[in-house]
Amino acid sequence: MTGTIFEKIWDMHRIATIDETTDLVLIDRVLLHERTGGVALESLAAAGRPVRAPNQAFVTMDHVVDTRPGRTDATIMPTGTAFITATRDAAIAAGLTLFDLGDPDQGIVHVISPEQAIVLPGVTLVCPDSHTCTQGAMGALAWGIGSTAAEHALATSTLRVKRPKTMRIRIDGQLVQGVTAKDLALHLLSLFGSSGGSGYIVEYAGTAVEALDLEARMTLCNMATEFAAFSAIIAPDDKVFDYLKGRAYAPKGADWDVAIASWRLLRSDADAAFDAEYAIDASDIAPMVTWGISPQQAVALGKPVPGFESVASRDQRDLYDRALTYMDIEAGMPLIGLPIDAAFIGSCTNSRLSDLRRAAAILTGRKVAAGVNAICVPGSTGVRLRAEAEGLHRIFLDAGFEWRESGCSMCFFAGGESFGHRQRVISSTNRNFESRQGPGTRSHLASPETVAASAIAGAIADPRELA
Amino acid sequence: MTPFTTLTAIAAPLLRDNIDTDAIIPSREMKSVSKTGLADGLFAGWRYVGNSGRVPDTNFILNDPRFASARILLSGANFGCGSSREHAAWALAEYGFRVVIASSFNPIFRGNCVNNGIVPVELEARVIRKIAATLGDNPAAAPVTIDLEQRLVSTSRGDHWTFPIDEEAHQMLLHGLDAIELTLCHRGEIEAFRTHDLKMRPWVYL
Numbered sequence: 001m002t003g004t005i006f007e008k009i010w011d012m013h014r015i016a017t018i019d020e021t022t023d024l025v026l027i028d029r030v031l032l033h034e035r036t037g038g039v040a041l042e043s044l045a046a047a048g049r050p051v052r053a054p055n056q057a058f059v060t061m062d063h064v065v066d067t068r069p070g071r072t073d074a075t076i077m078p079t080g081t082a083f084i085t086a087t088r089d090a091a092i093a094a095g096l097t098l099f100d101l102g103d104p105d106q107g108i109v110h111v112i113s114p115e116q117a118i119v120l121p122g123v124t125l126v127c128p129d130s131h132t133c134t135q136g137a138m139g140a141l142a143w144g145i146g147s148t149a150a151e152h153a154l155a156t157s158t159l160r161v162k163r164p165k166t167m168r169i170r171i172d173g174q175l176v177q178g179v180t181a182k183d184l185a186l187h188l189l190s191l192f193g194s195s196g197g198s199g200y201i202v203e204y205a206g207t208a209v210e211a212l213d214l215e216a217r218m219t220l221c222n223m224a225t226e227f228a229a230f231s232a233i234i235a236p237d238d239k240v241f242d243y244l245k246g247r248a249y250a251p252k253g254a255d256w257d258v259a260i261a262s263w264r265l266l267r268s269d270a271d272a273a274f275d276a277e278y279a280i281d282a283s284d285i286a287p288m289v290t291w292g293i294s295p296q297q298a299v300a301l302g303k304p305v306p307g308f309e310s311v312a313s314r315d316q317r318d319l320y321d322r323a324l325t326y327m328d329i330e331a332g333m334p335l336i337g338l339p340i341d342a343a344f345i346g347s348c349t350n351s352r353l354s355d356l357r358r359a360a361a362i363l364t365g366r367k368v369a370a371g372v373n374a375i376c377v378p379g380s381t382g383v384r385l386r387a388e389a390e391g392l393h394r395i396f397l398d399a400g401f402e403w404r405e406s407g408c409s410m411c412f413f414a415g416g417e418s419f420g421h422r423q424r425v426i427s428s429t430n431r432n433f434e435s436r437q438g439p440g441t442r443s444h445l446a447s448p449e450t451v452a453a454s455a456i457a458g459a460i461a462d463p464r465e466l467a
Numbered sequence: 468m469t470p471f472t473t474l475t476a477i478a479a480p481l482l483r484d485n486i487d488t489d490a491i492i493p494s495r496e497m498k499s500v501s502k503t504g505l506a507d508g509l510f511a512g513w514r515y516v517g518n519s520g521r522v523p524d525t526n527f528i529l530n531d532p533r534f535a536s537a538r539i540l541l542s543g544a545n546f547g548c549g550s551s552r553e554h555a556a557w558a559l560a561e562y563g564f565r566v567v568i569a570s571s572f573n574p575i576f577r578g579n580c581v582n583n584g585i586v587p588v589e590l591e592a593r594v595i596r597k598i599a600a601t602l603g604d605n606p607a608a609a610p611v612t613i614d615l616e617q618r619l620v621s622t623s624r625g626d627h628w629t630f631p632i633d634e635e636a637h638q639m640l641l642h643g644l645d646a647i648e649l650t651l652c653h654r655g656e657i658e659a660f661r662t663h664d665l666k667m668r669p670w671v672y673l
Contacts, residue, residue: 415495
């Protein structure tokens with residue numbers, strides 16, 4: 001069997017051909033969260049359709065749950081409780097595994113799935129959440145879908161999927177000290193633009209990708225949805241196998257050895273052909289920050305807000321002008337030193353233990369600037385507990401950060417907590433869309449260490465100066 | 468799902484790139500665990516003045532009385548990017564939109580459209596600008612026609628363009644087909660595949 005990783009996984013899952021572009025493929029895992037899972041499960045039940053493989057479907061509470069300490073089913077978002085209770089009831093009625101509030105395994109769906117080895121190399125995994133591509137870091141074919149498609153996957157263990165084209169982005173060389181997977185992701189977005197991956201499954205390869213640890217690979221894959229890719233995937237290697245071994249849903253005993261042997265074949269062959277290929281030199285990349293209202297509007301820290309001429313190949317004039325007005329910035333002005341009102345560390349992009357450790361390394365012995373609202377939301381209860389066991393929470397709290405329960409929190413505004421109108425936020429999240437973090441809120445995306453450094457400075461700052 | 472054959476209707480131009488699903492239906496507007504009750508929240512951040520009230524912003528295109536009965540939305544590149552929330556498609560459909568014409572679509576959103584009877588029509592940006600230019604001061608007198616069978620968009624001036632759509636999506640929209648029903652016809656094949664796969668990858672079956 002030769003071909004790309006994607007082709008190998010696809011061929012293993014193709015049940016039937018629907019037409020020249022679309023196949024019926026087996027779906028190994030379905031993940032749900034309370035924001036869209038409740039609707040899908042209720043709709044399925046109303047149609048009298050049972051879940052075909054309830055043991056392979058998992059439900060968590062992450063999107064609208066309160067993240068303040070001592071939380072209950074009550075939410076700051078009006079009506080949020082209804083999403084929690086409806087999803088809980090529907091999950092129990094359908095016999096699905098549920099990671100409920102109060103459960104040590106609760107957390108953001110894309111954080112807990114790798115933690116528990118729900119995602120495995122070579123599986124097909126879907127979730128009604130666009131950041132499902134995060135899990136491609138484990139060598140799985142994992143992608144985001146809508147609610148109706150989730151019902152389809154639950155009812156039939158399959159999906160009708162248009163076969164994507166293949167793209168390989170090879171990143172060779174070494175990332176410069178202080179440059180992270182988040183910076184790499186923002187750099188790629190600034191190059192490819194917000195629809196540059198449309199119709200493609202992106203394979204990340206090259207020595208710089210191989211050198212990334214698992215959590216960094218998840219961060220890199222997480223943002224593939226921001227350039228409209230079908231998903232992203234990285235060939236599974238020993239780092240993946242070591243990470244998974246012994247986790248809750250990982251294969252055990254003899255199955256483990258057979259599984260590993262088959263997972264080692266999940267590599268694109270030397271002669272595999274891709275529909276598009278790009279090569280990036282890792283050493284060209286600097287820490288990045290977004291200046292606009294699309295993740296593609298990102299520049300290296302230290303560079304000024306770009307003039308239209310330098311982004312005209314990517315941004316339309318109206319998008320560019322709108323971004324400057326919304327963000328209240330001007331072309332040519334420096335981003336470093338721009339005062340901020342808030343700093344946020346969390347989300348499925350950057351809320352894992354390694355993210356918190358790196359941010360804490362910068363915060364140690366320092367204080368958040370007066371007037372800056374700084375919040376840290378661990379990605380899962382497991383991450384929170386491990387962080388607390390090694391004392392990271394003390395570093396965050398002593399610096400002046402809030403330390404929260406896990407969930408998606410203020411990665412997006414659901415009608416409850418907001419950073420506030422026209423407030424400027426530096427954020428480790430994935431979307432800087434208008435009003436994404438609250439009506440009128442201005443979001444600058446960056447790595448957790450840049451967020452930490454900026455929180456201390458009270459303005460956008462370069463973390464390398466504090467490292 | 469209602470079959471879609473042809474539609475002649477007012478088109479509303481919202482010619483921006485990267486209109487994301489948060490803009491189409493803000494998260495705060497998803498108030499109940501339901502596919503309905505969303506039309507009022509469609510484009511809420513742009514449609515209304517202020518943060519929580521329902522005072523129409525008269526500068527927003529859908530609040531222009533000339534576009535009150537628009538059934539076709541004209542937009543830019545990467546329409547429906549961001550969150551995979553199907554509520555964006557539900558809100559558009561409930562409001563009355565049956566067609567979105569854009570120069571590109573986010574793939575998840577495109578699938579959500581097809582599953583909800585909305586035709587995603589992909590045309591070049593310059594063609595979309597040309598269509599918008601035909602609307603004039605009285606868009607009701609310059610309706611746009613979508614012929615799904617022929618994959619054809621035409622204007623009142625007689626210009627027309629073909630648009631691509633996958634055969635699967637074409638058939639589902641034309642005949643109002645439910646994908647789950649269609650797939651359940653393959654039940655035997657799926658079970659046979661799973662039985663074989665269970666022997667090859669036992670660890671997948673929990």
